[in-house]
Amino acid sequence: MELSGLPYAVMPMAKRDIPTVSQIEREVFSLPWSSTAFRYEIERANTACYLVLRYTPWMIDEEETSWLAPVRRVLRRPAFDPSLLGYGGCWFMVDEAHISTLAVRPAWRGRGLGELLLVSLIEEAYRHQVNLVTLEVRVGNLVAQNLYAKYGFRQVGRRKAYYSDNREDAYIMTTDPIASPAYRRQFDTLRDALRRRLLAQPNDPPAEVSEL
């Protein structure tokens, strides 16, 4: 999605992001993936895509070219990168994109950022020319289900006791073929509305995290 004029960037997850991603993962999920799992996932560049969402005013300038740059980068980079607000990933399997994870830091929710990550993943699905996008979601996770339903995901099945922590069931939610004119129209309309929403809202950090 076109992000010009917005204080956000969406970019591929890199190895240096994993400590922060893992920290968010532990905060957000009751069955968190390990750092090793994320490292493995981002190495499968042809069959998976992992993205991070950054708040650009807080990004560290990785482009600095002076001979001192590597030292400065190490000194300035905090162990927990506050510019990293969320992440999402998907696997490309045959003609499907399977969303494997999606998360936004709690303090930054409700601003359209989870939607921005989902849009970015669906755009990757278009780039890979898959037929549809699918995922599993806890039956109790109504917030995520609402987000997915907004983007045309429908419940097509249920996996019994899918989650090992509490044996909660998962809904399988799947889109219609994303190349169909009807889906493309719906997707473009939603993406344009999201851009307008992000441009219209104040983009200051939430009060509780305004102090770095």
Ligand SMILES: CC(C)(COP(=O)(O)OP(=O)(O)OC[C@H]1O[C@@H](n2cnc3c(N)ncnc32)[C@H](O)[C@@H]1OP(=O)(O)O)[C@@H](O)C(=O)NCCC(=O)NCCS
């Ligand atoms: C799911 C998640 C990524 C959504 O991120 P977010 O940035 O808060 O969501 P957004 O602000 O982009 O909202 C997008 C849509 O999600 C739904 N949604 C968001 N917050 C909601 C809430 N409190 N109640 C109901 N629906 C909600 C709505 O459909 C919303 O669209 P709308 O603004 O037009 O109503 C975030 O809540 C999260 O990280 N949850 C924990 C991890 C998780 O459950 N991941 C999904 C695993 S399958």
